[in-house]
Amino acid sequence: MNSTDLQQLIDTTPTGLFIGGEFTDADNGDTFEVINPSDGSVLTTVASASEADARRALDVNADAQTTWGTTPARERAEILRRTYEYLIDHTEELAYLQSAELGRALPDSEAEVTYGAEFFRWFAEEAVRVRGDYRHAPNGAGRIIVHEQPVGPSLAITPWNFPLAMGARKIAPALAAGCTMIIKPASKTPLTMLFLAKALKESGLPDGVLAVLPTGHSANVSALLGDARLRKFTFTGSTEVGQMLGAKAAEHSMKVSLELGGNAPYIVCADADLDVAAEAVAVAKMRGAGQVCIAANRFLVHSSVKDEFVAKATEVMKSFRIGPGTEDGVTYGPLSGADQLEKVSGLVDDAMERGANRPLGGELPDGLHPDGYYYPATVLTDIAEGSEILTEEIFGPVLAVSTFDTDDEAIAMANNTPFGLASYLFTENLTHALDLAERIEAGMVAVNKGALFDPAAPFGGVKESGLGREGGFEGIHEFLEPKFISLPL
Numbered sequence: 001m002n003s004t005d006l007q008q009l010i011d012t013t014p015t016g017l018f019i020g021g022e023f024t025d026a027d028n029g030d031t032f033e034v035i036n037p038s039d040g041s042v043l044t045t046v047a048s049a050s051e052a053d054a055r056r057a058l059d060v061n062a063d064a065q066t067t068w069g070t071t072p073a074r075e076r077a078e079i080l081r082r083t084y085e086y087l088i089d090h091t092e093e094l095a096y097l098q099s100a101e102l103g104r105a106l107p108d109s110e111a112e113v114t115y116g117a118e119f120f121r122w123f124a125e126e127a128v129r130v131r132g133d134y135r136h137a138p139n140g141a142g143r144i145i146v147h148e149q150p151v152g153p154s155l156a157i158t159p160w161n162f163p164l165a166m167g168a169r170k171i172a173p174a175l176a177a178g179c180t181m182i183i184k185p186a187s188k189t190p191l192t193m194l195f196l197a198k199a200l201k202e203s204g205l206p207d208g209v210l211a212v213l214p215t216g217h218s219a220n221v222s223a224l225l226g227d228a229r230l231r232k233f234t235f236t237g238s239t240e241v242g243q244m245l246g247a248k249a250a251e252h253s254m255k256v257s258l259e260l261g262g263n264a265p266y267i268v269c270a271d272a273d274l275d276v277a278a279e280a281v282a283v284a285k286m287r288g289a290g291q292v293c294i295a296a297n298r299f300l301v302h303s304s305v306k307d308e309f310v311a312k313a314t315e316v317m318k319s320f321r322i323g324p325g326t327e328d329g330v331t332y333g334p335l336s337g338a339d340q341l342e343k344v345s346g347l348v349d350d351a352m353e354r355g356a357n358r359p360l361g362g363e364l365p366d367g368l369h370p371d372g373y374y375y376p377a378t379v380l381t382d383i384a385e386g387s388e389i390l391t392e393e394i395f396g397p398v399l400a401v402s403t404f405d406t407d408d409e410a411i412a413m414a415n416n417t418p419f420g421l422a423s424y425l426f427t428e429n430l431t432h433a434l435d436l437a438e439r440i441e442a443g444m445v446a447v448n449k450g451a452l453f454d455p456a457a458p459f460g461g462v463k464e465s466g467l468g469r470e471g472g473f474e475g476i477h478e479f480l481e482p483k484f485i486s487l488p489l
């Protein structure tokens with residue numbers, strides 16, 4: 001797609017609030033700018049929802065709830081299935097749109113379209129498989145029917161790092177279960193979600209079932225957590241914000257799911273295939289320039305193989321080409337904004353000041369726009385204890401290596417964090433892998449691979465990484481409540 005076509009795509013993507021099936025201006029006319037992270041320019045401006053807009057969206061969604069909740073599951077499923085097909089048919093446009101607003105390289109954006117679309121296909125299949133239960137009371141005194149019902153109007157708040165999939169992972173199961181939903185995308189990346197609203201509308205979603213509320217003032221939308229009509233809150237983002245909003249949701253005892261920050265260990269054992277362990281860095285570390293909640297964050301490498309692993313992993317990192325996300329041949333783009341750039345460079349600078357070695361990194365190639373938020377692929381070794389990079393979620397293309405000598409030490413290091421989202425381990429011995437996998441405190445463990453996402457699998461974390469699961473057979477139950485109907489024998 002050339003730059004004229006890209007501009008035309010941006011100009012034809014909706015920029016209004018999506019309420020009641022229509023794209024509209026904010027009631028106070030407020031807007032905010034969407035910035036291109038590759039050069040700091042303004043891509044477009046988008047309507048910014050006020051608190052009154054959020055209330056109006058909830059009025060509409062609450063009205064639509066009964067009808068949508070009792071719409072035959074097959075009808076709901078077919079809308080989801082058509083949405084899946086729409087997204088796949090529009091992969092190129094959607095990938096360019098994501099790369100424009102997020103800065104991310106096109107191959108990663110294309111992969112996200114497939115991943116995000118797949119939630120609509122998976123939950124189209126799950127919508128018609130919701131079942132209850134019929135039992136006899138153990139004392140013989142009654143019959144028990146368990147009936148699964150939609151929990152009701154739901155609110156979703158999502159981050160910028162997967163502008164389509166983080167929303168799709170919530171919208172698809174909510175709609176499949178029969179819930180209406182209001183979603184607030186991150187202000188860095190609202191265009192993808194507005195494109196998705198258009199896709200759902202064109203796939204036949206009735207008016208009022210979904211609202212999309214971009215805003216420059218997120219508290220305008222989270223104010224809905226104080227409204228008792230809302231029955232479900234689902235959040236993906238940082239632990240700090242998720243816990244704060246989750247506590248507000250708890251005041252109305254609403255059902256809550258939280259997908260929060262990670263600090264994934266990447267354990268390379270002495271008996272690992274080091275080529276496999278190094279190749280997996282391409283996805284586990286470099287996908288989205290490392291701005292991924294399940295990105296490998298702490299590389300824990302057996303001391304006997306550290307030098308060889310670092311040499312091989314450095315070659316993999318070097319093979320990536322930095323540049324504007326929408327440019328052909330680019331394999332990693334800028335970070336999403338000045339805040340991310342400051343954070344990542346701060347973590348590396350702190351480690352360097354404390355004496356770390358940097359076999360790769362330190363400078364950017366010539367020719368990048370000076371106002372882009374670029375950070376070069378970086379490898380750090382010999383990191384001093386106390387360095388912030390050993391405990392913080394990096395969210396950048398920085399591979400930070402520590403060493404261990406025994407499995408107990410590796411497990412102690414891996415679990416020495418409040419987080420427990422993803423983890424990775426590399427060993428050629430299956431029993432060894434299972435032993436370590438069972439001991440790691442994480443919601444997900446990848447063995448001998450750097451990718452860990454599948455709409456058919458339950459995605460989520462333990463400890464301060466979250467509450468609940470998205471995807472898999474489990475995902476739809478986050479939007480259902482079992483009702484016990486009691487009958488005499």
Ligand code: NAD
Pocket residue numbers: 157158159160161162166184185186187218219222236237238239241242245258259260261262292293294393421461465466
């Ligand atoms: P963030 O917590 O800053 O923002 C997430 C969302 O919350 C955004 O839409 C933001 O506008 C909104 N928000 C922020 N403050 C708010 C407030 N006071 N009231 C209402 N809404 C508010 O996170 P981020 O920087 O967008 O995303 C990065 C974080 O997300 C990382 O920690 C990453 O690990 C995490 N993440 C987790 C998962 C997962 O599945 N567990 C997936 C992707 C990202």
